[in-house]
Amino acid sequence: MRINRLFLPAWVGVLLGFIQTGLFLQLAFTLSSSITTYLMITLCWLVGSVFGVLVLAQRGGSLARYLLIAMLAYGACGVMLVLQPFETRLLPLYGVAIILIGVYPGVFFQRMTPLSSARTVFFLENNGFIVGIIVSTIAFMFFGQVVLWIVPVVISLYLAFMTKTDARSLPAHRPSL
Amino acid sequence: MGESILSVFTRQGQTFIRRPLIHRASVPTLLLVFTGGVNLILIQWVLVKEMTTLLLGTELIILLVSVSYFAGVSVGYALARDIRRTWLVPLALMTLVLHLTLPIWFRLIVTGLTSINAYGAAFLLLPLLAPFVVSAFYSVFLPLFVDGGDGTIGELYAAEIAGSISGILILVVFGGFGLQTVYTLYSVSLVCLLFALGVRTRWLVAAALFSSGWLIALPALNFWSNTRWYQQIHGLPDGSQTLFSQYSPYQKVDVIETPDGTRYLFLDGLSHFDSSDNRLNVMMGDIPARLLSPTRALVLGAGAMQTEQMIAAHNAERVTTVEIDPVVVEAGVRYFAAFNQMDTLTNRQVVIDDAKHFIAASSEGYDLIVTDVPAAYSIQSAYFYSITFYEALRHRLTPNGIVAVNLTSPFSRDDPISRRIVASLFAVYNDVIVITPGSVGWSVAYAADRLPFTSAQVEASLRDVGETDFIAYQATAVRALVGDAAPITLNSLEIVLDTSLRWIRNRIED
Numbered sequence: 183m184r185i186n187r188l189f190l191p192a193w194v195g196v197l198l199g200f201i202q203t204g205l206f207l208q209l210a211f212t213l214s215s216s217i218t219t220y221l222m223i224t225l226c227w228l229v230g231s232v233f234g235v236l237v238l239a240q241r242g243g244s245l246a247r248y249l250l251i252a253m254l255a256y257g258a259c260g261v262m263l264v265l266q267p268f269e270t271r272l273l274p275l276y277g278v279a280i281i282l283i284g285v286y287p288g289v290f291f292q293r294m295t296p297l298s299s300a301r302t303v304f305f306l307e308n309n310g311f312i313v314g315i316i317v318s319t320i321a322f323m324f325f326g327q328v329v330l331w332i333v334p335v336v337i338s339l340y341l342a343f344m345t346k347t348d349a350r351s352l353p354a355h356r357p358s359l
Numbered sequence: 360m361g362e363s364i365l366s367v368f369t370r371q372g373q374t375f376i377r378r379p380l381i382h383r384a385s386v387p388t389l390l391l392v393f394t395g396g397v398n399l400i401l402i403q404w405v406l407v408k409e410m411t412t413l414l415l416g417t418e419l420i421i422l423l424v425s426v427s428y429f430a431g432v433s434v435g436y437a438l439a440r441d442i443r444r445t446w447l448v449p450l451a452l453m454t455l456v457l458h459l460t461l462p463i464w465f466r467l468i469v470t471g472l473t474s475i476n477a478y479g480a481a482f483l484l485l486p487l488l489a490p491f492v493v494s495a496f497y498s499v500f501l502p503l504f505v506d507g508g509d510g511t512i513g514e515l516y517a518a519e520i521a522g523s524i525s526g527i528l529i530l531v532v533f534g535g536f537g538l539q540t541v542y543t544l545y546s547v548s549l550v551c552l553l554f555a556l557g558v559r560t561r562w563l564v565a566a567a568l569f570s571s572g573w574l575i576a577l578p579a580l581n582f583w584s585n586t587r588w589y590q591q592i593h594g595l596p597d598g599s600q601t602l603f604s605q606y607s608p609y610q611k612v613d614v615i616e617t618p619d620g621t622r623y624l625f626l627d628g629l630s631h632f633d634s635s636d637n638r639l640n641v642m643m644g645d646i647p648a649r650l651l652s653p654t655r656a657l658v659l660g661a662g663a664m665q666t667e668q669m670i671a672a673h674n675a676e677r678v679t680t681v682e683i684d685p686v687v688v689e690a691g692v693r694y695f696a697a698f699n700q701m702d703t704l705t706n707r708q709v710v711i712d713d714a715k716h717f718i719a720a721s722s723e724g725y726d727l728i729v730t731d732v733p734a735a736y737s738i739q740s741a742y743f744y745s746i747t748f749y750e751a752l753r754h755r756l757t758p759n760g761i762v763a764v765n766l767t768s769p770f771s772r773d774d775p776i777s778r779r780i781v782a783s784l785f786a787v788y789n790d791v792i793v794i795t796p797g798s799v800g801w802s803v804a805y806a807a808d809r810l811p812f813t814s815a816q817v818e819a820s821l822r823d824v825g826e827t828d829f830i831a832y833q834a835t836a837v838r839a840l841v842g843d844a845a846p847i848t849l850n851s852l853e854i855v856l857d858t859s860l861r862w863i864r865n866r867i868e869d
Contacts, residue, residue, distance in 0.1 A: 231520055
């Protein structure tokens with residue numbers, strides 16, 4: 183369990199790599215591949231991360247809960263694309279959904295750093311992210327959009343299990359004096 | 360210094376890691392991390408555009424460039440524990456020099472390798488260099504300061520992200536003004552970083568002076584090195600010059616002119632128009648326009664926009680170009696007016712939009728739709744050869760309307776790419792004629808539910824435009840050659856990988 187917790191950031195990175203690739207590809211294919219789409223994804227993700235690391239990480243709520251919110255938001259993007267393809271008037275809604283997705287990594291980094299050095303957390307997460315973008319891009323070419331759904335769901339279930347069973351190691355809030 | 364927090368404690372039997380006393384981050388520390396975030400974005404913009412171009416921009420290269428950049432971030436994280444704070448200033452000064460000069464020396468490296476027939480080494484060398492010289496330095500700050508107790512993860516990570524957001528906004532507002540403007544802002548940011556590091560005034564002045572001098576020389580050096588690269592890679596003659604070079608939000612756009620007046624349009628280092636050879640545009644635009652005399656025509660993808668001129672010359676009521684990249688349109692209007700007559704034709708219009716979004720949102724019908732899009736060497740461009748896209752186009756055709764598609768290779772039983780593209784066409788349209796003109800080398804397909812002309816009429820038109828060496832396949836022959844080739848769908852885009860590998864292999868072997 184300790185070893186699994188050590189590599190938790192790497193798995194989070196893989197998940198985030200898949201989700202980001204999934205957002206870029208699915209929105210580019212079924213909304214628009216203009217620069218506006220890419221800017222929206224990038225900026226909203228970053229805004230969500232800031233909100234997560236500065237505000238929400240200090241509050242209650244397990245990591246699994248924020249992970250669930252992120253996955254539901256990712257799912258909402260997929261549903262909107264199916265129901266209203268190429269509807270760029272929904273950009274604000276996509277933006278809100280991506281902010282909610284971005285919250286999770288922000289909360290995760292804040293919660294992990296009491297347990298491991300920032301260097302280790304960021305190093306593992308970033309390498310996981312690299313693996314995620316490589317595997318998701320190549321897998322997408324061969325198997326299509328289904329991998330952008332199945333793999334993130336499987337990884338998030340694993341992460342939820344890991345953080346739930348090891349909940350005492352990942353406190354819901356930073357202990358205060 | 361502010362609030363201090365004890366970092367070693369136990370809670371319910373769990374032990375947390377020992378850290379130095381954590382202080383609230385000081386303003387200089389926050390400024391360091393913030394400017395690091397800004398500069399990571401700005402230099403990423405330069406690196407991605409430049410390296411993608413130098414390695415000829417297929418999907419594999421795009422992925423390789425991204426991986427290379429993020430690998431550098433990992434390198435920075437890994438080295439953070441071993442970096443001494445006294446090293447930060449000399450590293451920052453070195454970074455300033457390396458980054459401001461990056462496009463030049465990257466191009467010269469590739470030019471040099473190509474001159475000794477070692478272009479393939481560039482595919483290894485640049486991705487190995489980039490992590491260490493581009494993204495590693497700025498990635499050191501966050502773990503260095505968090506683990507050193509110089510701030511909480513919340514405030515430092517938020518500062519870095521705020522810097523990244525600012526970097527993106529800088530590119531949105533100022534990116535269109537060109538490399539010199541972006542580099543000016545980059546230099547200002549890095550000088551701020553040096554100030555936050557507590558660098559002595561004389562070094563700040565030296566850095567500012569170096570940056571200023573370099574920025575003044577940059578435009579000339581930029582064009583010179585750009586020309587040298589194109590001469591080496593594409594075999595352009597001595598005396599060629601760069602007329603236009605700009606990073607758009609989507610790609611690098613270059614216009615090169617040779618001493619004999621031939622003009623080339625390159626997108627991410629790949630040729631999209633050669634003014635001395637317009638035969639592909641004749642096949643895509645002039646031939647179908649002769650056969651149809653279209654009232655309304657749509658061309659997806661701008662380039663030099665000569666195809667549109669050829670269609671417009673047949674008295675079309677309106678020829679619409681849809682192009683996602685306004686910089687390509689700007690280059691076409693400014694430097695290829697002799698070929699597109701954008702300044703004189705009144706039956707032309709250009710719409711800046713993503714082609715698939717335009718098709719989905721439009722309700723207009725067209726007699727002729729020309730897909731003048733890049734080959735399927737990236738996921739984005741492969742979309743335009745898929746069943747999904749051809750179905751969307753079908754809804755925009757008038758009853759006698761047709762689609763003209765560049766098959767990007769010679770159509771034959773041995774060519775999987777063109778066969779798969781035609782298979783996609785047959786999944787949507789009943790009638791497909793394919794021509795392979797000897798003057799072009801590549802094949803072009805005309806598709807519709809029922810083509811309003813026969814292959815004999817196509818052959819007659821080919822002779823009318825001076826084409827004497829060609830093959831024209833009727834639908835039955837086309838079907839036979841397509842055989843069991845699988846159509847391209849959004850769930851089977853492995854053609855992108857195949858095309859990417861093939862283009863890289865061809866370039867290395869050339």
